[in-house]
Amino acid sequence: MNSVYMDNNATTSMKKEVLDAMIPYYTDIYGNASSKFYKIGRDAEQALYKMRESVAKSIGAANVNEIYFTGSGCEADNWAIKGIAFANSKKGNHIITTKIEHHAILSACEYLEKHGFEVTYLDVDEYGIVSAQAVEDAITDNTILISVMTANNEIGSIEPIKEIAEIAKRHKVIFHTDAVQAIGHMKINVSELGVDMLSLSAHKFHGPKGVGMLYIRNGVRIDNLIHGGGQERGKRAATENLAGIAGLAKALEIAVKDLDENTAHMRKMRDRLIEGIRKNIPYCRLNGPDDDRRLCNNVNFSFQYVEGESILMMLDMKGIAASSGSACASGSLDPSHVLIAIGLPHEIAHGSLRLSVGEDTTEEEVDYVIETLPPIIQRLRDMSPLYEGVEKGDN
Amino acid sequence: MYSEKVMDHFSNPRNVGEIENANAVGEVGNAKCGDIMKIYMDIQDNVIKDVKFKTFGCGAAIATSSMATEMVKGKTVDEALSLTNKAVMEALDGLPKEKIHCSVLAEEAIQSAINDYKKRNGEAPAENKCDFCCQKCNDVKND
Numbered sequence: 001m002n003s004v005y006m007d008n009n010a011t012t013s014m015k016k017e018v019l020d021a022m023i024p025y026y027t028d029i030y031g032n033a034s035s036k037f038y039k040i041g042r043d044a045e046q047a048l049y050k051m052r053e054s055v056a057k058s059i060g061a062a063n064v065n066e067i068y069f070t071g072s073g074c075e076a077d078n079w080a081i082k083g084i085a086f087a088n089s090k091k092g093n094h095i096i097t098t099k100i101e102h103h104a105i106l107s108a109c110e111y112l113e114k115h116g117f118e119v120t121y122l123d124v125d126e127y128g129i130v131s132a133q134a135v136e137d138a139i140t141d142n143t144i145l146i147s148v149m150t151a152n153n154e155i156g157s158i159e160p161i162k163e164i165a166e167i168a169k170r171h172k173v174i175f176h177t178d179a180v181q182a183i184g185h186m187k188i189n190v191s192e193l194g195v196d197m198l199s200l201s202a203h204k205f206h207g208p209k210g211v212g213m214l215y216i217r218n219g220v221r222i223d224n225l226i227h228g229g230g231q232e233r234g235k236r237a238a239t240e241n242l243a244g245i246a247g248l249a250k251a252l253e254i255a256v257k258d259l260d261e262n263t264a265h266m267r268k269m270r271d272r273l274i275e276g277i278r279k280n281i282p283y284c285r286l287n288g289p290d291d292d293r294r295l296c297n298n299v300n301f302s303f304q305y306v307e308g309e310s311i312l313m314m315l316d317m318k319g320i321a322a323s324s325g326s327a328c329a330s331g332s333l334d335p336s337h338v339l340i341a342i343g344l345p346h347e348i349a350h351g352s353l354r355l356s357v358g359e360d361t362t363e364e365e366v367d368y369v370i371e372t373l374p375p376i377i378q379r380l381r382d383m384s385p386l387y388e389g390v391e392k393g394d395n
Numbered sequence: 396m397y398s399e400k401v402m403d404h405f406s407n408p409r410n411v412g413e414i415e416n417a418n419a420v421g422e423v424g425n426a427k428c429g430d431i432m433k434i435y436m437d438i439q440d441n442v443i444k445d446v447k448f449k450t451f452g453c454g455a456a457i458a459t460s461s462m463a464t465e466m467v468k469g470k471t472v473d474e475a476l477s478l479t480n481k482a483v484m485e486a487l488d489g490l491p492k493e494k495i496h497c498s499v500l501a502e503e504a505i506q507s508a509i510n511d512y513k514k515r516n517g518e519a520p521a522e523n524k525c526d527f528c529c530q531k532c533n534d535v536k537n538d
Contacts, residue, residue, distance in 0.1 A: 305451065306451065307429055307430070307451055307452050307453050307456070308453075309453035309454055310405075310452070310453055310454055310457060313405060313454045314406075317406060326429060326453070327428070327429045328429055328430075328452070328453035328454075328455075328456075328494075335429070345427075346426070346427040346428075346429070347426035347427060347429075350426075350429040382411075383408065383411050383449055383450060383451075383457065384431075384449060384450070384451040385422065385431050385432075385433035385449040385450070385451055386426060386431065386451045387451075388413075388449065
């Protein structure tokens with residue numbers, strides 16, 4: 001097999017229909033949506049309204065004007081955190097989040113800590129799930145924002161968002177959820193979930209890179225992150241990336257339409273992969289939940305006695321693209337903060353491997369991984385001084 | 396990311412394994428940091444007749460172990476002691492910046508094995524040349 005892509009939590013392939021939906025905004029309707037005094041500008045403006053309408057419908061937003069397009073999921077997260085903090089600093093200075101958020105949230109919170117805000121980083125359990133009760137217990141009179149991700153990008157744990165939203169509402173605290181990994185992998189309806197804000201990123205659900213969205217419920221006070229012109233109701237300056245937004249809207253529309261079929265397929269591929277790995281490789285551990293609280297496309301294992309980057313390199317030689325939470329793979333000295341938060345010792349976290357399937361992943365591809373991975377792990381174990389005793393103990 | 400030489404030594408590492416009756420064994424690194432190198436040597440008349448390694452770590456850790464063992468094989472103890480991480484890196488056509496510590500670890504592993512040999516023969520160990528470029532590992536050791 002030439003190439004098997006098992007890193008759909010990192011990014012996804014773009015669909016042909018999505019590309020087709022984008023092209024006209026590069027070629028024909030290239031007008032600036034803010035230039036309303038001539039036809040091509042008005043055409044762009046009208047197209048933008050339709051895209052916004054489509055996105056609002058796809059995520060169940062009550063109003064079209066609650067959809068704000070951004071340059072990425074990362075920007076949407078940064079805007080949610082910093083924008084709420086600075087707009088509500090007279091009310092309070094306390095933010096609640098979790099230890100397993102994406103760095104877009106964590107680094108934004110750390111930045112705010114340098115500017116007088118206080119942040120509570122909640123623990124998660126061994127499966128990476130935060131308790132709604134812990135969120136409620138952390139609320140003080142100064143709490144202005146709660147941000148908890150819908151689903152974790154590394155270990156696929158799905159958080160109790162609806163419960164947390166109810167708690168936030170009861171305490172009149174704004175609630176934001178980073179749904180970047182969840183869209184296309186589970187049903188997301190902002191009205192049913194009861195969240196005040198939600199971030200998403202197009203390239204995680206077969207849309208283009210470089211475009212995201214922040215849903216902001218009407219009535220939520222938020223400062224700008226990007227200052228400039230009057231785009232996005234004056235809340236996010238920059239000429240709208242119309243082609244990118246067209247791609248986001250189209251990809252989201254398809255993701256919602258085909259959700260049941262796609263998630264059923266991905267779940268099947270995921271479970272086949274998990275079962276195959278468990279059966280064929282000793283001394284491994286599935287990281288994240290082992291039930292319906294797991295994202296339908298995420299597999300994350302730790303293999304004892306070996307290091308993640310070496311696994312990735314050997315998989316790459318066999319044409320398999322995957323990812324790892326090891327320090328070496330991340331280019332830092334610490335292993336993944338998520339794996340540490342679920343209580344893994346450093347040495348086990350270093351041996352982690354994330355395989356994330358997609359809607360186009362085939363059984364043959366999964367079987368190829370199941371067949372290719374065990375000899376790689378064994379080869380690395382045979383090279384590992386940590387495995388020496390184990391090996392002898394086995395004999 | 397990695398040079399062809401690094402990829403070659405990673406995919407076909409030289410001198411992997413153990414030496415049953417090794418008279419010099421050294422181990423450096425820390426599982427918490429993500430890399431451990433263990434070196435076995437058979438030293439006869441001050442010459443490294445054979446050398447093997449076992450490494451837990453990233454691609455660069457495996458490649459530097461392989462290259463370092465190649466570079467000291469057949470050398471005298473003193474020659475092996477003068478092996479620097481820089482020489483290992485140059486022999487591999489360079490390493491990414493964040494992987495330099497792997498070459499330091501390889502240098503230390505060779506040194507640690509030779510010091511074990513010296514200790515067994517009642518000689519004073521050579522001075523530790525580690526400059527703790529990997530500060531984090533140093534912190535972990537002090538936990």
